[in-house]
Amino acid sequence: MEDKVRIGVYICHCGANIADTVDIQQVVDFAKGLDSVVVAREYKFMCSDPGQNMIKEDIKQLGLNRAVVASCSPLMHEPTFRRAVQEAGINPYLFEMANIREHCSWVTEDHEKATEKAKRLVSAAVKRVYYHQPLEIREIPVNPNTLIVGGGIAGIQAALEIADSEHKVYLVERDPSIGGHMIQFDKTFPTLDCSACILTPKMTAVGAHPYIELMTYSEVEEISGFIGNFKARIRKKARFVDESKCTSCGVCQEKCPWKADSEFDLGLSKRKAIYTPFAQAVPNIPVIDKEYCAYFLKGTCRACEKFCEVGAIDFEQVDQVIEVDIGNIIITTGYDAFDPTPITQYGYGRFDNVVTGLEFERICNAVGPTSGKIVLKDSSEPKSIAIIHCVGSRDENYHEYCSRVCCMYALKYSHLIKERTDAEVYQMYIDMRCFGKGYEEFYKRLSEEGVTFIRGKVAEVTDRAINEDEKGKLIVCGEDTLLGTTMRVPVDMVILCIALEARSDAKEVAKLFSISQGADGFFIERHPKLDPVATMTDGIFVAGCCQGPKDIPDTVAQASAAATRVLALISKGKVEMEAATAVIDEEKCSGCQICNLLCPYSAISFIEDKEVSRVNEALCKGCGTCAAACPSGAITHKHFTTEEIMAEIEGVLA
Amino acid sequence: MVVQTVSPSPETLDFMKEVGGEKFELCYQCGLCTGTCPWNRVRSFMLRKLIHQAQLGLVDFEDEDLWTCVGCKACVDRCPRGVEVVDIMRDLRRVIVEAGVGKVPDSLRLVAKNFAAVGNPLGEPRETRPDWAKDLGVKTYTKGTEILYFPCCIQTYDPSIQRVARAAANILNKADVDFGILGAEVSCCGESIRKSGSESVFQSLARNNIEAFTKAGVNKIVVTSPHCYHTFMQEYPELGGNFEVIHLSQYLNELINEGRLKFTKELNKKVTYQDSCCLGRYAGMYDEPRQTLKSIPGLELLEMWEYRENSLCCGGCAGRLWMETKKGERFSDLRLEQALETGASILAVACPYCMLNFEDSVLTSDKGDVIEIRDIAELVQEVI
Numbered sequence A: 001m002e003d004k005v006r007i008g009v010y011i012c013h014c015g016a017n018i019a020d021t022v023d024i025q026q027v028v029d030f031a032k033g034l035d036s037v038v039v040a041r042e043y044k045f046m047c048s049d050p051g052q053n054m055i056k057e058d059i060k061q062l063g064l065n066r067a068v069v070a071s072c073s074p075l076m077h078e079p080t081f082r083r084a085v086q087e088a089g090i091n092p093y094l095f096e097m098a099n100i101r102e103h104c105s106w107v108t109e110d111h112e113k114a115t116e117k118a119k120r121l122v123s124a125a126v127k128r129v130y131y132h133q134p135l136e137i138r139e140i141p142v143n144p145n146t147l148i149v150g151g152g153i154a155g156i157q158a159a160l161e162i163a164d165s166e167h168k169v170y171l172v173e174r175d176p177s178i179g180g181h182m183i184q185f186d187k188t189f190p191t192l193d194c195s196a197c198i199l200t201p202k203m204t205a206v207g208a209h210p211y212i213e214l215m216t217y218s219e220v221e222e223i224s225g226f227i228g229n230f231k232a233r234i235r236k237k238a239r240f241v242d243e244s245k246c247t248s249c250g251v252c253q254e255k256c257p258w259k260a261d262s263e264f265d266l267g268l269s270k271r272k273a274i275y276t277p278f279a280q281a282v283p284n285i286p287v288i289d290k291e292y293c294a295y296f297l298k299g300t301c302r303a304c305e306k307f308c309e310v311g312a313i314d315f316e317q318v319d320q321v322i323e324v325d326i327g328n329i330i331i332t333t334g335y336d337a338f339d340p341t342p343i344t345q346y347g348y349g350r351f352d353n354v355v356t357g358l359e360f361e362r363i364c365n366a367v368g369p370t371s372g373k374i375v376l377k378d379s380s381e382p383k384s385i386a387i388i389h390c391v392g393s394r395d396e397n398y399h400e401y402c403s404r405v406c407c408m409y410a411l412k413y414s415h416l417i418k419e420r421t422d423a424e425v426y427q428m429y430i431d432m433r434c435f436g437k438g439y440e441e442f443y444k445r446l447s448e449e450g451v452t453f454i455r456g457k458v459a460e461v462t463d464r465a466i467n468e469d470e471k472g473k474l475i476v477c478g479e480d481t482l483l484g485t486t487m488r489v490p491v492d493m494v495i496l497c498i499a500l501e502a503r504s505d506a507k508e509v510a511k512l513f514s515i516s517q518g519a520d521g522f523f524i525e526r527h528p529k530l531d532p533v534a535t536m537t538d539g540i541f542v543a544g545c546c547q548g549p550k551d552i553p554d555t556v557a558q559a560s561a562a563a564t565r566v567l568a569l570i571s572k573g574k575v576e577m578e579a580a581t582a583v584i585d586e587e588k589c590s591g592c593q594i595c596n597l598l599c600p601y602s603a604i605s606f607i608e609d610k611e612v613s614r615v616n617e618a619l620c621k622g623c624g625t626c627a628a629a630c631p632s633g634a635i636t637h638k639h640f641t642t643e644e645i646m647a648e649i650e651g652v653l654a
Numbered sequence B: 001m002v003v004q005t006v007s008p009s010p011e012t013l014d015f016m017k018e019v020g021g022e023k024f025e026l027c028y029q030c031g032l033c034t035g036t037c038p039w040n041r042v043r044s045f046m047l048r049k050l051i052h053q054a055q056l057g058l059v060d061f062e063d064e065d066l067w068t069c070v071g072c073k074a075c076v077d078r079c080p081r082g083v084e085v086v087d088i089m090r091d092l093r094r095v096i097v098e099a100g101v102g103k104v105p106d107s108l109r110l111v112a113k114n115f116a117a118v119g120n121p122l123g124e125p126r127e128t129r130p131d132w133a134k135d136l137g138v139k140t141y142t143k144g145t146e147i148l149y150f151p152c153c154i155q156t157y158d159p160s161i162q163r164v165a166r167a168a169a170n171i172l173n174k175a176d177v178d179f180g181i182l183g184a185e186v187s188c189c190g191e192s193i194r195k196s197g198s199e200s201v202f203q204s205l206a207r208n209n210i211e212a213f214t215k216a217g218v219n220k221i222v223v224t225s226p227h228c229y230h231t232f233m234q235e236y237p238e239l240g241g242n243f244e245v246i247h248l249s250q251y252l253n254e255l256i257n258e259g260r261l262k263f264t265k266e267l268n269k270k271v272t273y274q275d276s277c278c279l280g281r282y283a284g285m286y287d288e289p290r291q292t293l294k295s296i297p298g299l300e301l302l303e304m305w306e307y308r309e310n311s312l313c314c315g316g317c318a319g320r321l322w323m324e325t326k327k328g329e330r331f332s333d334l335r336l337e338q339a340l341e342t343g344a345s346i347l348a349v350a351c352p353y354c355m356l357n358f359e360d361s362v363l364t365s366d367k368g369d370v371i372e373i374r375d376i377a378e379l380v381q382e383v384i
């Protein structure tokens, strides 16, 4: 040890919190007798300015080079005292705290026992601090560029917020256009704004923004690095259309003779083999679908190429792999709509006029497959429609959670149906959950529009008529639980309010970005109440439905919050790295890789050519898992070395 | 109308909890069970309301409806909250039987007496249990025999249904399976009496069987009743009886696939199949019986409009077999109509309760010349 260790010990009364139970003077006297202790004092509130000054003065006057404060939990005041000793000129890691409040006075009734325990805790801290080493808190710069993955309303919102403050955003979207689910809708609850009217201006803004580099038809393939300094490898799939030449005139799509089911219209209409998913697509550059293009299938056709006046069609185009450096990442990959086929009793897929909510959105949409006319498969107008709630939600056979938006979009449909047809509307619900701002009011408004509400989870949809009235109809069967009778409601159309579920590839995405999924498949935030946008990986944030089902207002709020968090990091420009990290002694490492697997932060990598593992200090959070697990004892956890821990145990047992 | 106090009756709730019946606490009153329950096709049965009464401790134990549930499990399968309705009904009946708070139907009382006295519901003597196999060259199960064949009480005693056990034995013989049977020392599996609330009778039947099986050194049991299948598989382990249990329709599949059973004839018939609740919804066994049927040369399998998970019960589970169901309310009559609608000339079953109920329906509806009720075992026997 460089200099002789000189320790100061400070016992806090915490008003009456400690002093009422623990005999402070006894502990002080005890501390005075411990090895290397130069001074021991007590004070009413060590965390107060006079308390801190007492430590600072002693460091200066008595030449202390270690300090112990026996008071509350380090979660409360360790930063306070570390700062104090640092201000007096010693390294903040040469400080140790003994918790004689939560661990002692608050939980021990007997005064003598409490005093004895306090002594032991102080003794442990003194023994431990003896071995403390100065550690450096490093700061690393934050790259001001941001990667946003997923171009739904969440990704669009976050991108615009960050880009508007003149910081670069890479927005990566898997589909040929941004917009996500919201652009498929006709109207949005509860205000019934036209979805496209409020979304397309934002989409266009994204497309034109000087600070946004939009990469559609693209996917992130690899992420490396850590907060402030990530690297992303992005695959830009070949569109077979040269973006720099295309004028979005649309002639190629007109002339293309080959058709496929439109994904955007959920198979309710056709699109061409060369297509943009919808008219207002951003970017408005078509892609060629190799699965349907005759040129790719049979080597002939090239009609699009012939008619393209600017020569933008490029059959030779290949995927591009682009690497970008970024400081932060926001994941906004959204949700999948639940497929109700497995609920065989609802007849989806079996009956033409049983449709999902998302399909109904397209049916209602003025530019959708029926030009916004609410019609049956045979193009006739329905005289009655049943809307079944909670399809795949609140049901432990599928998803136990409530999808939070279905009650509201069901109400929205009532309105749209009433507005455009003379149909009777039945809402078959379990509980109406209209919790948001203006939602209950919307419910009330809809109640006045002549909708029939029936409380009961529908048991079955059948076409087996038992009387004349039911012939040719879909009969919705179940219990009206408020009347306490079973019911059979013959209707022409059934809309299933399908659940929102985690993306089918959420597991791969979670792995790619080193974030976690909950049991329900959605990504987990750092804290469900106090930190709903951060993840357990620093520098990676989540927003929108990828974190859990939510409506557009909540999605936008969360996206803005994530953007704010990123902007805060960018504006600070640097991040502090935990100093108490793990280090691997490569001489001792056997290369077994147990630590690599256990590390919850993916901070340990295996160096192939040396056959040893190495800790990336920027990713290490100092949790100690690896050090405890290493069978060769090759891992040292700084600030928690074996020496320190053994000394602490000795101190307690002394 | 008298206003009912909605204060829970603690005594009943406590007793329900004692017998494990508190599973109703999860129910959120969506009514899916009522809507699903086949009773409501023929008469009103407000299952949801009953569960709510249980939640409040306001069950009317004199209410006949407590004996209505057939335990077909259709509601349980669909229940969004995982409420084990069938178990709740069983536990409510237990309260009646064991606490004596309501009236047990006479027919059930008689059956319970038979079980207690001779170990079978029909009141037949124990000694004649193995008689069905007298002339078939079937040996008694002894240690080292590979398989115990265990036909259900109805298949052993009921002269009109014995044909199923006999077919099973013939098939096993033909496939050179090393099997034996047990006689007077074994009893009914106890499934229906347990669901009828007589827990103590069930316990004694089950313990008796477990002891007999263990004593004889049984490991593997082939059964021809889905009720035995369910009870041996799911309920005996909790009493310490762990055996490998196979339903014949499953085992036939295995024998056919391994080439141990060879078809020598064709059966050029249209056949439809009744999913037994205890095989289907209880055990998820939908495919094996169908595969067996489809492997029969010439046989064309037609499905009724409700099948597999959505299949309609024959009405015989949970002790209902022993209770009288009014004409016009019998599920087997409805189901027979569905079977006839398919155009099939055979309604294949894999369960003795289904067989009894359908035989009855055929008789009362006078459809004997259009459709026959046959166990899968019988059909296989015909073509080997």
Ligand SMILES: Cc1cc2nc3c(=O)[nH]c(=O)nc-3n(C[C@H](O)[C@H](O)[C@H](O)COP(=O)(O)OP(=O)(O)OC[C@H]3O[C@@H](n4cnc5c(N)ncnc54)[C@H](O)[C@@H]3O)c2cc1C
Binding pocket: A149, A150, A151, A152, A153, A154, A155, A172, A173, A174, A175, A178, A179, A180, A181, A182, A185, A187, A188, A189, A190, A218, A219, A220, A332, A333, A334, A335, A336, A337, A357, A358, A361, A405, A409, A412, A498, A499, A500, A503, A509, A543, A544, A545, A546, A550, A551, A552, A553, A555
């Ligand atoms: C039928 C229905 C009706 C609704 N109606 C309303 C309403 O009226 N009002 C309301 O407030 N809310 C409504 N909602 C809820 C609304 O859809 C969501 O709140 C909103 O769409 C969530 O936006 P998002 O950006 O999080 O997700 P999404 O809209 O799902 O967008 C995610 C985007 O990420 C992309 N993506 C996914 N994975 C990747 C990947 N690995 N790499 C790159 N890109 C990827 C997707 O292609 C998509 O563009 C409704 C929901 C449904 C199902």
